[in-house]
Amino acid sequence: MMKSQRGMTIIELVTASSILLTLSLGVATFIPAGFKANEKNRKHMVSGQLFNQVVEEINAMDYEHLNAGGDPSSEPVLSSATDTALVLDSTQSQVSLDKSTAVPTVTGPIVTIGTGAQAASYPKYMRINNVDYRMDLKVVKGHYNQLMASRPFPVRFDPLDDLGAFLNPEALAAGSIEIAVTPGNLIGYKNTTTFAFDMNCRGCPAKNRRVYNWNFGIGEGAGSADAVAQHTFSEVGSKRVFVTVTDSQNPDVAISGEVTVQVKDSLIEMSVSTEQPLAGESLTLTATCPSTAEVDCGTNPTFSWLLGDGSTATGQTITHTYTEEGQYTPSVTVSGGTNPTASKPLTVLSQGGKGAQLVVSPGTIGIASNGEDATVFSFTTKSTGYADSGATAIKYLINFGDGSAPVEVMDDTLGDGVFPTATHSYAVGGSYSVTLEVTPIGLAEDHADNVVSTTSSTVNAKSMIELDADRTNVEVGENITMQADASGVGENPQYLWTFGDGGTVSDYSGMANHSYDEPGVYTVNVKAIGGTDPSTTRQIVVRPVGSTSAASSQTEMKKVFVYVSPWKNGAIQESDVLTTGVYMKGNNR
Structure with missing residues (x-):
């Protein structure tokens, strides 16, 4: 039940009258006879009734007057869930009970809240069944989410026969x-x-x-x-x-x-100083783990190498020398993340042999897009042995594998260790085989080295997709508008939607509207057809109509902790408390 006070208050509790009705009607069947015979547990039951009286009192109080009489604008506000700032606290009041009069009175530094007919003082004294009880308050103020984690004293539940759940039913709890x-x-x-x-x-x-x-x-x-x-x-x-x-x-x-x-996920990329080393030449091999929001190899990965000639090594960067010409496939495995493995074929040439290589950076994996977020791949050409054959230049022809025009670059200064580079980005996601043709310039047609060498490398460009929703926490029947934005999927991609409740939509706009007939948690999935067919998900919380979770949108609330204990002069401690209840009061101004 929700109660509105001058359009300003949300109370996330069952009203005191209905709680007392539950107590009066339900005790006989809920709590066993042996349980009722126990004096301590009878005190627990009475304290629950006292708690309800306090709830009823606070229920009638204005939000701004739920303090110790100060200016509401000067009340401390929680800055975090661990903040301990209190609007008021009567548990530490050094009070005493004066029984010298016909009606015992509380003396000492009491805390008065409210004004006029709503005014009340704490600690409050009440005598029931010849037992003196004390009721105290603590009040904190802040945003709903921070208040949910604020617990100046832990809420005390009696473990016997669910007494705690009985005195603090679910409807009372700001769960x-x-x-x-x-x-x-x-x-x-x-x-x-x-x-x-x-x-x-x-x-x-x-x-x-x-x-x-x-x-x-x-x-x-x-x-x-x-x-x-x-x-x-x-x-x-x-x-x-x-x-x-x-x-x-x-x-x-x-x-x-x-x-x-x-x-x-984990990926590993393997690079070598040259894919066509000479026999007896030192070769450097390096393993690299790309690190993004979705990919890395863990915090302390280790690298283990199998070099294809019976040799092994460990480390992220190693050196190795192949003593004989031939074909070798070294591999590296990472212990970390998903423990990925990578390998690369090598051609070890005899001394005086000829070869070509294509080096890709910043790696062979990137993002496909026709916008600024596309990965710009750099392709560096390399060749081996041509300078010694008498060639005056080398012509490199790079085909990027996506249907775009090949790019030709020249190396006119052989032997200086500097090789030409070309760049390229991919508009549509996919796996592309990039080929390099190497042609020596300046050799006679019948020269033995006047041949075209080729090599290739594979580049993976990923399509991307993002999904936004105008709301992710709704009531049954409330419309949600969702927008998907994909890149690297080509022109006019098709979007396939599933909403987690059996509903599906296919469209080309990337926009979908949907509402749910039942409360629950649903996962929306959208997939773009094109490129690497990217997909993503978003989860939606659907509440019953009229649910009280509207409190979570309150910019300012007060959380009241009510403590009921046998009377004690001076301050009370957690161990003194019989029952604790929680009461939420919102400000809808």
Whole structure:
């Protein structure tokens, strides 16, 4: 039930009258007879009733007067979830109870809140069943998300027979779920890292009534119904993991939480100082792990080499000498990330042999686009042995493999170790075979070295796609507008949409509108047809119509902690408290 006070207050609690009705009607069947016979537990039950009286009192109070009488604009506001600034705190008041009068009175530094007929003083004294009780308040102020994590005293629940859930039913709790992830840095690798997800739920049903539903996203198989879930992701990207806890006795009560983890892939690129070394010549081999938001090889990768001639080595950069001419395929494996492997064929020439090489930088993997985000690949030509044959120049012809015109570059100063370079970018994603033809200039037609040498290298240009939604937390029936933007997919690509509820759309605009008929967590997937057919996902939380989660959009709220304990003079400690309740009050001005 939501109560509006002059259009300014949202109360995320059942009203005190309905709680008291629950207490009066439900105790006989909810709490066993032996339980009621225990004096301590009778005090717990009474303290629950006292808590409801305090709720009713605060319910009638103006938002701006829920303080110790100061200027509302000067009230401290939480700057973070760990901030301890309090609007008011009566638990530390050095008060005493004067029983010398017919009606005992509280003396000392009491805290007065509210004005006029709404005014109330704390600590508050109440005597029930010949037992003296004390009621205290702590109030914090801030944004909803920070208030959810603020707990000046932990909320105290009695573990016996769900008494805590009885005194603090789900409708009373401003529920929130915090998810703890292993590994703690929230980063793992596809098909390699097994994430473990544990949760701490505030305001959830008692554990024996909880129903868990974990959602790991589209393409990730079934979710999990375990309290602690494990999952190994098969796709790369930023993954929003949701858990919803429902009450087996009241399915309409549901509290959700989410956490985002980063799932990466690993790639390794291998380069050599020359792909056609001479026998007896020292060769440098280097392994490189590209590092992006979606790709790396972990924090401390190690590199192991198999060099194709029976030799092995370790290290990111090594040197090796092949003693005999022939074909060799050295390979390197990384221990880290997804443990990728790379290899490269080499032709070891005899002394005096001729060869050509094409070196690609910044690597053989990049982004395809017809815009500024496209990777500009640099292709450096190299040749071996031609200067000694009498050639005066070398002509290099580079074909980029995408249908564009080949590029011709010349080396007119042989033997200086400087080779010509050409650059190219790809408008459409794909895997391209780039070829190099080397033709010596200045040799007689019948010269033995007047031959064209060829070599090739493979370049992978990836298409990209982004997905935006005008909202990701909606009510049932509320329209969502989504926009996909793809690059490197060619002209007028087709977009294929799935919305996680069985709905699909195919269009060429990249825009889709959708609404959901049932509450839940849904994963939207969009795929662009063209290039490397990129796809991406976005998860949508759908709430029941009229759900109270509107509080999460409040820019300013107050969270009231109500503490009920046996009367004690002076300050109270956590160990003194019988029952703690939480009350949220919003400011809709």
